Amino acid sequence: MSMRFGGRWWGLIPAYGWLILFCFVPLAVMFVFSFLSAVPLGAREVSFTFNNYATFFQSSLYSQLTLISLTMAFQTTFWCLLFGYPLAWALSKAVRGRTQGVLFLLIVVPFWSNSLIRLYSWVIVLQNGGVISQFFKLFGISVPGILFTYPAIIIALVHAYLPYMVLTIYVSLDRIDDSLIEASRSLGARAWRTFRRVILPLSMPGVVSGVILVFVPVVGAFVEPRLLGGRQSQTLGTIIENQFVNSFNWTLGSALSFLMLFVVLLLVILSAGISRLRSRAQ
Amino acid sequence: MKHLLRNTARVYIVLALGFIYVPLLIMMLNAFNQSRINQFPLVFDLVWFQKLAQNQRLIRATVNSLSIAAFTSVLATICATFAALVLARQQFRGKAFLQALLLPPMTIPWIILAVALLLTFFWLGISRSIVTLLLGHVTVQIPFAIIVISARLAATDRTLEDAAASLGSRPARTFRTITLPLMLPGVLAALIFTFAVSFDNFPISYFLAPAGVSTLPVEIYTAIRTGFTPEVNAISTLVFIVSAACALVGGREISFGVRSA
Numbered sequence: 001m002s003m004r005f006g007g008r009w010w011g012l013i014p015a016y017g018w019l020i021l022f023c024f025v026p027l028a029v030m031f032v033f034s035f036l037s038a039v040p041l042g043a044r045e046v047s048f049t050f051n052n053y054a055t056f057f058q059s060s061l062y063s064q065l066t067l068i069s070l071t072m073a074f075q076t077t078f079w080c081l082l083f084g085y086p087l088a089w090a091l092s093k094a095v096r097g098r099t100q101g102v103l104f105l106l107i108v109v110p111f112w113s114n115s116l117i118r119l120y121s122w123v124i125v126l127q128n129g130g131v132i133s134q135f136f137k138l139f140g141i142s143v144p145g146i147l148f149t150y151p152a153i154i155i156a157l158v159h160a161y162l163p164y165m166v167l168t169i170y171v172s173l174d175r176i177d178d179s180l181i182e183a184s185r186s187l188g189a190r191a192w193r194t195f196r197r198v199i200l201p202l203s204m205p206g207v208v209s210g211v212i213l214v215f216v217p218v219v220g221a222f223v224e225p226r227l228l229g230g231r232q233s234q235t236l237g238t239i240i241e242n243q244f245v246n247s248f249n250w251t252l253g254s255a256l257s258f259l260m261l262f263v264v265l266l267l268v269i270l271s272a273g274i275s276r277l278r279s280r281a282q
Numbered sequence: 283m284k285h286l287l288r289n290t291a292r293v294y295i296v297l298a299l300g301f302i303y304v305p306l307l308i309m310m311l312n313a314f315n316q317s318r319i320n321q322f323p324l325v326f327d328l329v330w331f332q333k334l335a336q337n338q339r340l341i342r343a344t345v346n347s348l349s350i351a352a353f354t355s356v357l358a359t360i361c362a363t364f365a366a367l368v369l370a371r372q373q374f375r376g377k378a379f380l381q382a383l384l385l386p387p388m389t390i391p392w393i394i395l396a397v398a399l400l401l402t403f404f405w406l407g408i409s410r411s412i413v414t415l416l417l418g419h420v421t422v423q424i425p426f427a428i429i430v431i432s433a434r435l436a437a438t439d440r441t442l443e444d445a446a447a448s449l450g451s452r453p454a455r456t457f458r459t460i461t462l463p464l465m466l467p468g469v470l471a472a473l474i475f476t477f478a479v480s481f482d483n484f485p486i487s488y489f490l491a492p493a494g495v496s497t498l499p500v501e502i503y504t505a506i507r508t509g510f511t512p513e514v515n516a517i518s519t520l521v522f523i524v525s526a527a528c529a530l531v532g533g534r535e536i537s538f539g540v541r542s543a
Contacts, residue, residue, distance in 0.1 A: 008368070008372075009368060009372070009374070011364035011365060011367055011368040012364070012365050012368050012369075012380070013364075014360070014361035014364055014365070015361040015362055015364065015365035015424050015428060016365065016380065016383070018361055018420060018421065018424055019383065019384075019387060019421065019424060019425070022399065022417050022418070022420075022421040023386065023387045023395060023398075023421050024383075024386075025402065026395070026398035026399045026401070026402040027386075027394075027395075027398050029398065029401065029402045029405065030397070030398040030401050030402070033401060033405075039401065039404065039405055040405070041405070083298065083301075086291075086294060087294065087295065087298045089291070090291035090292070090294050090295050091295065093291070094287075094288045094291035094292055094295070095291075095292065095295070103295060103299075105529070105530060106299055106302075106303075107298075107299075107302070108529065109526050109529045109530070110302055110306075111478075111529070112478045112482075112525045112526070112528060112529035113306075113482075113521070113522050113525045113526060113529070114481065114482050114498065114499060114502075114518075114521060114522070114525065115482055115484065115499070116482075116484055116498070116499040116502040116503060117306075117309075117502065117518040117521060117522055118305070118306065119502075119506070120309065120502055120505075120506060120510075120514060120518055121305040121306050121308065121309035121518070122305055123506055124305070124308060124309050124312060124320050124515070125304075125305045125308055125309075127320075129319065129321065130320065131308050131320075131322070134321070134322055159301070159302070159305070162298075162301075162302070163302075191287075212389070213389070216389050216390065216391065217389070217391050217392070219391060220390075220391020220392070220393050220394060221391070222393055222485075223484060223485075223503065226507070227503070227506050227507065237391065237393055240393060240394075240397065241393065244397050244400060244401075244489065245489075250401055250404075253397060254397075254398075254401065257393075257394045257397060257398070260391065260394065261390060261394060264390070264391075
């Protein structure tokens with residue numbers, strides 16, 4: 001083993017020490033507390049219980065909210081994929097050189113800007129009497145603003161997460177050697193067949209990571225439903241927020257958080273497993 | 283036929299950019315609009331920027347966001363640089379595991395990480411303060427910084443270091459004259475990127491900030507929930523322009539592992 005400066009293991013301590021102390025330990029603490037009757041403080045009597053988890057399964061409210069959160073995440077992922085794949089393909093194959101670089105940066109820029117600012121811009125566009133209503137009014141059509149409706153949440157989520165999907169797919173499409181596509185063509189494959197048999201399978205890793213990068217955070221989304229979904233709109237994310245901010249039922253909040261993590265983890269493992277099986281089959 | 287496809291693709295790119303930017307443009311236009319309720323036609327007026335200049339709340343929140351992002355990005359990037367050097371230049375068992383450990387802090391819904399920290403601090407008797415806020419921000423920044431710096435280190439040629447070593451250069455000197463200059467763009471990119479991550483972060487600030495301390499995202503959130511005036515447009519416009527400029531400078535370097543433009 002060659003001796004290089006910084007090649008010693010102690011270099012890992014600051015970063016990983018930090019992550020252990022302020023990410024993994026808190027998650028472990030929360031996991032333990034999700035089995036307690038209350039947060040142990042001072043002389044307070046606490047006991048071990050499954051009640052927090054039982055609450056989830058007893059009340060139909062929570063399973064409904066989970067369903068809503070999952071539907072929201074599925075729909076957002078679906079639209080991101082539907083719009084994002086062609087966009088990534090167009091970026092990697094239909095433009096070249098400098099233009100490609102500039103367009104790529106333009107897609108990435110919103111990444112850097114504040115997500116709350118982007119949400120706020122949708123509030124302005126979608127509100128009653130907002131730009132969309134005004135636009136249709138020009139043609140004499142009266143359209144109420146769709147702010148505080150479910151579609152508003154989905155629009156804002158797709159707007160926020162589309163760049164992730166485009167980026168990961170673009171990276172995998174960009175790595176495909178053009179000569180593979182040429183070969184497929186010269187062997188007589190039509191465009192659609194080339195796409196289905198060559199391009200699509202080779203871009204699958206990008207699709208899978210894009211799907212995960214969009215799906216996972218959206219399951220936990222609580223800001224978009226709160227701001228764009230109106231008072232009635234509740235998701236698993238908003239109900240967890242409620243437990244910690246309003247009703248101070250922190251152990252129930254912990255259990256709900258872990259159930260959310262569990263569902264997310266299950267889906268991620270499933271999708272990773274499917275993509276591995278697929279790649280093995282080919 | 284091929285032309286048709288290519289042109290369709292180009293039109294599609296323009297439409298997609300429209301979807302991404304039109305809402306932001308409308309918001310920015312309304313910052314210069316006299317209308318209090320964002321109504322067109324546009325009547326040019328700088329009244330909202332004048333009001334913003336007197337709005338101590340929004341200004342203080344913006345300054346808070348900037349200082350928090352500046353401080354935490356430096357801290358996170360320093361920690362990450364050491365880790366990235368080890369991960370990139372050293373072979374050891376469990377490396378893949380360590381790299382996998384970076385994923386949860388980045389990918390789990392941040393509300394979960396935020397409430398886990400809140401709960402743990404509360405249990406330990408640590409009340410919400412500026413310190414708890416900073417701790418949370420650095421936690422989400424570190425993995426991003428490690429990944430950005432590692433990508434840069436992976437792209438640099440190791441044979442240069444081997445050559446220097448075989449020519450008798452000591453490790454410290456090799457590091458100073460070869461590795462450090464090569465990795466510096468990655469470190470700068472990590473700084474800019476983690477700055478953006480912190481500046482953008484809402485859930486961590488929302489749950490961990492002490493009473494009376496607010497960041498720009500938290501302030502916008504409150505504004506939307508409790509009724510807002512176009513002063514929010516004005517500050518958002520300024521922030522968007524500045525962050526877009528930073529992205530155009532920093533994005534070139536990062537490009538997420540894609541060959542640079």
